[in-house]
Amino acid sequence: MAIKTDDYIKYLTEKVVAYMDTPADVRKEQRSLHKSTREPWLVRWFGMVPLSVLIWWNKRKRKKEHPGP
Template sequence: MAIKTEDYIKYLTEKVVAYMDLPPEVRKEQRSLHRSVRDPWHVRWFGLVPLSVAMWWRQRKRKKEHPSP
């Protein structure tokens, strides 16, 4: 089910107008809230690969510090 071009433009226009009608303080607060919820840059750019490498590296260091008998 595709959206027709006219309907899409109407939807975007409504969103932009609703955003512009908000007071600047509210817009600023929404932006700062969105930034605080965002994932770290390395996760956004590279996905879960950096996280998995970091977990592997920490596990490796722990095994070196406390070798099992």
């Protein structure tokens, strides 16, 4: 179901007004909070694959340095 043009313009106007009404320091604080809580760019772009490869690679490197029984 598509949004009607009038409803969409009303929604956009409400968002812009709400943005303009919030003080700049509050917006800056929200932006920094959002940046600190989001996951690293590797995970966002490629999922869990880079993390699993990194863990595997570190384990492999440690086994070469300290060969166990």
